[in-house]
Amino acid sequence: MGDVRSPTDIGxxxxxxxxxxxxxxxxxxxxxxxxxxxxxYKRVWFITGASDGIGRALTEAVLARGERAVVTARRPERVRxxxxxxxxxxxxxxxxVTRREQVQRSVSEASDRFGRIDVLVNTTGQLFDANVFGLxxxxxxxxxxxxxxxxxxxxxxxxxxxxxxxxxxxxxxxxKQMAPLGIKVSTFESSANGHHPExxxxxxxAIMAAVDDNEEPDIRG
Numbered sequence: 125m126g127d128v129r130s131p132t133d134i135g136x137x138x139x140x141x142x143x144x145x146x147x148x149x150x151x152x153x154x155x156x157x158x159x160x161x162x163x164x165y166k167r168v169w170f171i172t173g174a175s176d177g178i179g180r181a182l183t184e185a186v187l188a189r190g191e192r193a194v195v196t197a198r199r200p201e202r203v204r205x206x207x208x209x210x211x212x213x214x215x216x217x218x219x220x221v222t223r224r225e226q227v228q229r230s231v232s233e234a235s236d237r238f239g240r241i242d243v244l245v246n247t248t249g250q251l252f253d254a255n256v257f258g259l260x261x262x263x264x265x266x267x268x269x270x271x272x273x274x275x276x277x278x279x280x281x282x283x284x285x286x287x288x289x290x291x292x293x294x295x296x297x298x299x300k301q302m303a304p305l306g307i308k309v310s311t312f313e314s315s316a317n318g319h320h321p322e323x324x325x326x327x328x329x330a331i332m333a334a335v336d337d338n339e340e341p342d343i344r345g
Contacts, residue, residue, distance in 0.1 A: 167335070168238045170194040170231075170266055172221055172259075173247035175202040178281055178314060181324035182245060182331055187213050189332075194234040194241070221258030222251075231265040241269040243335055247281045255287035260294060267307070274306040277335050281312045281327070310334055 169186050173179035175197035183203070186193045187210045195203050196219035206214045215237045217230040234241055244266045246259045263278060270276030280295050282288050292311060299309035312334075314327055 166191050167242040168192045168194065168234070168240055169243045169245065170196070170234055170241045170262075171245045171247070172196050172219060172262060175199055177247065178324050178327050178331075179245070179247040181321075182247075182328040183214075185325075185328050185332060192238055194230070194238070196230055221246075221254050221262055224261055227258075227261045227265050231262075235269070240273070241266050242275070243277045243279065244270075245279045245281065245331065252286040256290045256294075259291060263298070267302075270302075270307045271305055276306075277308045277310065278302070279310045279312065279331055279334070281314060281331075283314050 169183075169191060171179050171183050171186070171193055174183045174193075174195045179197075180203075183193050183195050183206065187206065190213070192213045193215070195206055195214055195216045197203050197216075198218070198220045200216050200218045203216050207216055215234060217233050219226050219230045221227060231241070244263065246262060259280060267276075267278070270278075278295075278298065280291055282291055295309055295311045302309055312327055312331060314323060
């Protein structure tokens with residue numbers, strides 16, 4: 125469990141002083157919102173477990189708003205229709221987070237398609253390996269995109285599934301490490317990972333509001 129709670133080796137350093145980042149974030153222009161995102165900026169979201177529950181509700185909301193999403197699921201056929209509805213915005217990728225080769229491939233496909241990842245949302249499953257080790261592996265793979273530009277948001281959705289305390293500890297440690305780089309880390313709590321439609325929609329709405337406002341909430345469902 126030391127690997128989970130000590131994320132000091134995650135990602136290459138970008139700017140260990142917040143003012144030193146030379147990445148492409150400096151090239152983003154336009155009227156800025158309070159959160160630091162340009163008002164016309166269309167973010168790229170990387171969402172795990174997007175075939176149902178909170179992951180599905182969030183994906184639908186992100187795409188409906190005109191932003192882009194890397195839609196990952198162990199059974200991608202369950203989300204294929206999103207490509208038909210949002211061909212320019214959605215990238216559907218098969219991803220079992222417990223398989224590291226799929227993690228690396230999915231992040232590579234996201235980079236090839238969109239060139240960056242602005243927001244990572246890890247939704248939890250029912251197995252310890254997926255909840256903890258899979259979540260950490262996905263985060264490791266995505267963080268370099270954020271570190272290069274000193275901007276981004278990592279969101280971990282917690283449920284009553286095994287590994288909850290480990291994910292909470294990992295998230296807290298990661299938040300402290302990433303804060304000087306301008307990267308936010310938030311946790312959201314859900315009683316059943318949003319498998320009730322009303323809860324899914326509520327948590328998805330709260331996640332989007334947190335990213336918009338750059339808050340660090342703890343939402344309990």
